[in-house]
Amino acid sequence: MLALAACNQKHPKENPEERKFRFEQIKNIKYYEVRRTFASGIAFNEIGFQQKPEWAIKFLSDTTVQAYSPTMNKMLNFDLIFSHEGVYNFAREWFRIKTISKDSLLLQRLEVNAKQIAKDVRSEVFMTFYSEDYIKKLKTTVEDLRKPRKIDTAYVQERVRLINSNIFDSTKFFAATNPVQFKSTNKIISVEKISVINKLENRTASYDYLYPEYEVKIQPAYKDFVHTISAIVDEKGNIFVYRFTAMDDYRENRKKVLQGILDVYLKKLLVVKPGNTLGFTHSSVIVLDLIGKK
Numbered sequence: 559m560l561a562l563a564a565c566n567q568k569h570p571k572e573n574p575e576e577r578k579f580r581f582e583q584i585k586n587i588k589y590y591e592v593r594r595t596f597a598s599g600i601a602f603n604e605i606g607f608q609q610k611p612e613w614a615i616k617f618l619s620d621t622t623v624q625a626y627s628p629t630m631n632k633m634l635n636f637d638l639i640f641s642h643e644g645v646y647n648f649a650r651e652w653f654r655i656k657t658i659s660k661d662s663l664l665l666q667r668l669e670v671n672a673k674q675i676a677k678d679v680r681s682e683v684f685m686t687f688y689s690e691d692y693i694k695k696l697k698t699t700v701e702d703l704r705k706p707r708k709i710d711t712a713y714v715q716e717r718v719r720l721i722n723s724n725i726f727d728s729t730k731f732f733a734a735t736n737p738v739q740f741k742s743t744n745k746i747i748s749v750e751k752i753s754v755i756n757k758l759e760n761r762t763a764s765y766d767y768l769y770p771e772y773e774v775k776i777q778p779a780y781k782d783f784v785h786t787i788s789a790i791v792d793e794k795g796n797i798f799v800y801r802f803t804a805m806d807d808y809r810e811n812r813k814k815v816l817q818g819i820l821d822v823y824l825k826k827l828l829v830v831k832p833g834n835t836l837g838f839t840h841s842s843v844i845v846l847d848l849i850g851k852k
Contacts, residue, residue, distance in 0.1 A: 579644065579655050581617040588616045589663055589687035592703035597682040601710045604717070606733030606835065606842075607764055609683060611704045615663075625649040645675075656684075663687040711836055718840040725792050725841040726800070734833025734842040737770035738791045744827040748775045752847070770833075771845040776823050779850030787816055787848065792841045795830035800843060819848055 591611035595601050601609045614626035616633065624633040625648065639647040644655045645668065652668040652675070665687070669680035693700060706714075721730045740749040752771045755761050788801035797820045804812035824830070833842040 579658055581620050581623075581638075581658070584617055584658055584660055584663075585619065586616060587660060587689050587691075588614065589689050590614050590693065590700045590703075591685050592688050592693075592700065593686040593707075595684050596679065597684070599709060600713050601706060602713055602717075602835075603679070605731065605768070606717070606735065607768060608735055608835075611685065613685065613687070615687065623648045653685075661689055661692040706836055714836045714838055718835065718838045721841050722793050725790050725798070731843055732835070732840060733768045734770075734840060735767050735835045736833060737767050738772075738833045738842060738844050739831040740772065740774075740824075741829040741831075742827065743829060746777060747823055747827045749773070749828065769845065770842075771847065773847045773849065774824065775849050775851075776819075777851040779823070779852060781850065782852050783819075783848065783850040785816060785819070785846075785848040787846055789820065789844055789846050790841060791830060791832050791844060793832050793839045795832050797824055797830065816848075819850070 591613040593601075594609040594611045596603055596609065612626075612628065614633070616624040617638070618624060618635070619638075621638050623636055623638045625636055626632070627634050634649075636648040636650075641647065641652075646653050646655060652670045654666040654668055656664040656666055658664075663686070665685045666681070667683040667685055669676040669678075675681055688696075688703065693703065696703075717730075717732045721727070721732045724730060737751075742748055750773045751766075752773055754765045754769055754771055755763055756765075785802065787799060790798045790800045792798070799813055799816045799820065802812060802816055832839050834840065
């Protein structure tokens with residue numbers, strides 16, 4: 559009898575009476591995410607990471623929701639699991655529901671580890687959704703609503719001004735959402751951009767522009783060598799050695815050698831297009847795997 563009573567007892571976190579929101583009023587309304595920002599209201603943060611709206615959702619009941627899968631190109635059903643104080647889990651993500659109406663939704667995306675909500679920037683992402691009917695009423699499109707806004711442009715312009723005025727100041731570094739591009743003008747050199755996306759290490763698509771990496775092969779070179787370095791590409795396409803591994807006694811000499819490789823091979827044999835964000839060209843940091851064969 560005690561076991562039966564325990565099984566029937568509702569856990570406080572799962573008590574439907576504690577739910578602040580009811581989804582019956584918005585049942586079967588399809589919503590598109592039109593804006594995603596940090597707590598600042600800006601889509602970019604100080605290192606250049608850009609929040610991009612891409613979700614579409616439809617609540618089918620108080621316990622089921624559909625969410626759009628970009629990989630499968632269709633809406634998929636997920637359990638809508640209530641936790642506490644407006645916090646829900648669906649589509650393998652945690653959210654705090656801030657407001658709901660037939661026209662719009664505001665969700666706060668949360669980072670949850672070991673059943674604890676992270677109290678930092680990872681849980682300060684806000685997602686605004688508009689319903690199909692509301693978008694029609696506004697006489698616009700999802701694509702237009704998802705474009706960066708004036709506040710984003712102004713922020714990027716200021717960050718670009720700061721980094722271009724002092725390219726070696728690491729506190730001003732700003733990743734280019736359109737990373738540096740290289741085009742070879744000589745057959746002895748080739749450049750390939752390496753994707754650093756890794757699901758096991760939680761490296762998402764944003765890593766490819768936040769930490770762009772390139773494999774540079776030179777043959778023939780003045781000698782055999784393999785160097786992995788960080789380099790700065792300024793707004794004019796000039797390349798400078800930034801970080802590398804070397805013993806203190808040989809550091810200055812190693813830096814001269816590495817800068818020489820950049821000047822002799824990359825600067826002379828490649829067309830370098832610097833990175834840009836929202837059309838603003840600016841300095842950015844890249845990783846170069848330099849491989850030379852004599």
